[in-house]
Amino acid sequence: MDDRERRWSRDMQAALGGDGVAYDRLLREIAPAIRRVVQRRLSALGAPASDCEDIVQETLLAVHLKRQSWRSGDPLSPWLWTIARNKMIDHLRRRGRRVEVPVEDFADLLAAPEERPGTEAEEVARHLARLPDKQRDVLQAVAVEGASIGETAARLKMTPGAVRVALHRAFASLSARLRSDATEERT
Structure with a gap:
């Protein structure tokens, strides 16, 4: 396991324990890494580079x-790259493109572990209901729903910049609430 992988895994473990600073550090470090990989794959597929930021978000x-x-106990990167790869494929399919992206082209890492079953839809709905x-x-x-920033801006009569700001604030609000919930659960 390389230094980056150890750092990412350590920060994710700390974040899951409620360490907001570690979670912020992790997100700030993985975002540019995801962006680089997505830009490279979009270019190789002949897809518009303008889709990159939507996929990263x-x-x-x-x-x-x-x-x-x-x-x-598992490395974070395979889990992360699998999510990024799937989001890129989903995004391009919504655009009407047939997409086949070999996993080895996306990242030369091991496959991510199987996700644990849960009530993700209920949890998402509960957290969304708490937002402005x-x-x-x-x-x-x-x-x-999988809409792009541009589609969301048009539908909600907002500028793309305002959509990104609202999205960022929603992430920040969710993160703060989830940290608070995690702290309450430990006490």
Whole structure:
């Protein structure tokens, strides 16, 4: 296991224990790594580079919502790259493209472990209900329904920048609430 992998796994483990600083550090480090991989794959597929940021945001949201499915003894990268790969494929399929992306082209890492079964839909709905209306609408459109930033902006009569800001604030709000919930569960 290389230094980056150890650092990412350590930060995710700490984040799952309620360490918000470690979680913030992890997200700040994985976002550019995801961006580089997605940009490279979009270019190789001849897909528009403008889709990159939407895919990165969708991946980060999925990481946030599914972080409990990561097994702490396993490396983080395979789990992360599998999520990113699936989000990229989903995004391109919604655009009407037939996509086949070999996993070895996406990242030269081991396959991610199977996800644990759970009540993800109920948990997502519960967390969305706690957000302010605008943030909830943006997060619902982008993360749950799979709309792009541009589509969400048009539907909600917002600018793409305002959608990104609302999405970022929704992530921050969810993160704070989940940290608070984790702290309460430990006490």
